[in-house]
Amino acid sequence: MQDTPTPAVAPAPVNLFAEPTPLGLLGLAVGCAALIPIAFGWSLTPAAFRTAAFYCLYFGAGCQFIAGIMSLANKNLLGGTLFTTFAFNWLMNYQTLAGLAEGRLPDPHIILSVDVIFLVIFVVLTYAFGFFSKLLFAFLLDIVALFACRILKELTHAPVFALPIALATVVLAGIALYLAFAILVNSAAGRPVFPVPGPLFKAAGPVAAH
Numbered sequence: 392m393q394d395t396p397t398p399a400v401a402p403a404p405v406n407l408f409a410e411p412t413p414l415g416l417l418g419l420a421v422g423c424a425a426l427i428p429i430a431f432g433w434s435l436t437p438a439a440f441r442t443a444a445f446y447c448l449y450f451g452a453g454c455q456f457i458a459g460i461m462s463l464a465n466k467n468l469l470g471g472t473l474f475t476t477f478a479f480n481w482l483m484n485y486q487t488l489a490g491l492a493e494g495r496l497p498d499p500h501i502i503l504s505v506d507v508i509f510l511v512i513f514v515v516l517t518y519a520f521g522f523f524s525k526l527l528f529a530f531l532l533d534i535v536a537l538f539a540c541r542i543l544k545e546l547t548h549a550p551v552f553a554l555p556i557a558l559a560t561v562v563l564a565g566i567a568l569y570l571a572f573a574i575l576v577n578s579a580a581g582r583p584v585f586p587v588p589g590p591l592f593k594a595a596g597p598v599a600a601h
Contacts, residue, residue, distance in 0.1 A: 410578075411461035415474040416571035418454020422447050422481055423564035429488075430557035437492040444488035451481030469519055473531075480509065503545045510538040521591040528591045530566045533559055 425446035428434040459475030483505070487497050517531035537559035544552035573585035 406465040408461040408465055410574060411458040411465070411474075412470060413571040413574045415455045415458030415462075415470075416567040416574075418450040418458070419477070420564045420567040420571070421454075422451025422484070423560050423567070425450075426484070426560055427557065427564070430553070430560050432553070437494075440488045440492035444485045444492065447481050447488060448485040452478045452485060455481060469516070469523075473516055473520075476512065499545060503542065506538055506541050506545070510535065510542060513538060518592075522594045523590055525588040525591045526566065526570065530563070530570065533562050533566065537563065 425443040429439060429443055455474045456478035459471050459473070459478055461471075462474055463471030465471075487502075490497060513531055513534045517528060517535055520531050521528040537556060540552045540555045540559065543549070544556065569585060570587070573583075573587050576584045577587075
């Protein structure tokens with residue numbers, strides 16, 4: 392009797408790195424925390440700008456760039472794209488704040504043009520992340536609201552948009568912390584200590600990378 396050959400089973404893909412998302416989210420939260428006193432107008436001194444600039448550089452840009460590259464290496468397309476793109480936005484924040492500390496103002500027309508492009512990018516990414524979690528959708532929606540208020544503030548020169556920008560920054564830090572804690576603590580506890588809701592949209596088929 393001849394044995395029937397067993398078909399070879401492809402091994403499950405192994406990520407090159409541990410899950411980098413919490414690193415990017417915690418860096419984002421720290422960067423937002425550095426911006427909050429400036430956003431609310433509590434501290435607008437050269438020292439405040441200089442101090443916030445370095446937090447934006449090391450935590451906002453640094454952590455998110457590392458998380459983005461690691462996510463892309465792990466074939467996490469959406470996460471890697473978001474973190475890497477946002478990392479360079481934090482570099483812009485660093486350069487702007489460092490310039491303000493030295494009395495050098497950025498060109499508002501260039502900033503406005505870039506903000507419009509970022510708004511378009513984050514609108515599309517918000518829709519994409521809606522296929523994975525309602526909370527991720529809210530996270531990206533808050534970023535969209537933040538950029539929309541920045542654009543309206545520049546177009547209308549109305550100070551009324553300053554408070555929504557500051558509040559959106561607080562919400563962004565809060566959601567980032569919650570998502571980071573959910574990934575770190577839930578995996579350690581083996582149960583949803585920090586519950587994360589499911590997808591907002593239903594995908595038509597299996598998604599290969601996210």
